[in-house]
Amino acid sequence: MSKKRFSEGRGPSQRMLRVGEVIRRTLSEILQRGEIHDPDLGRMLITVGEVRVTPDLGIATAFVLPLGGKNAEEAIEVLARNKGELRRMIGRKAQLKHAPELRFRIDDxxxxxxxxxxxxxxxxxxxxxxxxxxxxxxxxxxxx
Structure with a gap:
C-alpha cells in the first residue's frame, strides 16, 4: 500500500520541490517569450508564483496571477485551454522524462x-x- 506523505503532516520531498521549481521557471519563460500561439494568452502578462507537484510527479499545479490581479478567471481558462501545448513544451525544454499533467489555480x-x-x-x-x-x-x- 502506498504511503501518502501529506497525510502524515510532512512537507514535500526535495525531489518534488526541485521538479516544481524547474516547471515554474520553464513555464514562466514560455509565457514571457510568448511561445504559445494564442492571441488571448499573448495579450496577458501572467506571473507564475509557485508550482506544486504530487508525490508521483504526475500532476503539477501552477499558481498563477495576471499582472495587476484583474481577469484572473479568464487567465485560468486561457491557460487550461492551452495546457496540452504547455505540457509538451515544458517536457521538452525541462528535459523531463514524463511531463506532468498541468492544472492552474489562482495565486492568492x-x-x-x-x-x-x-x-x-x-x-x-x-x-x-x-x-x-x-x-x-x-x-x-x-x-x-
Missing part, C-alpha cells in the same frame, strides 16, 4: 499577505505583540 498569496498586514495593524493584536519591557518603560515614563 498577495491577498493573504494583505490580510496578515491588516491583522498586525489591529490595536487588539498590537497589544498582544508588545513585550513586557515595553509596558514597563511606558509605566515608568508615566510616574515621572
Amino acid at each position: 498569496t498577495f491577498d493573504q499577505i494583505e490580510r496578515t498586514a491588516a491583522l498586525f495593524d489591529n490595536d487588539h493584536i498590537q497589544q498582544d505583540l508588545r513585550t513586557p519591557t515595553d509596558d514597563r518603560e511606558t509605566d515608568e515614563d508615566d510616574t515621572v
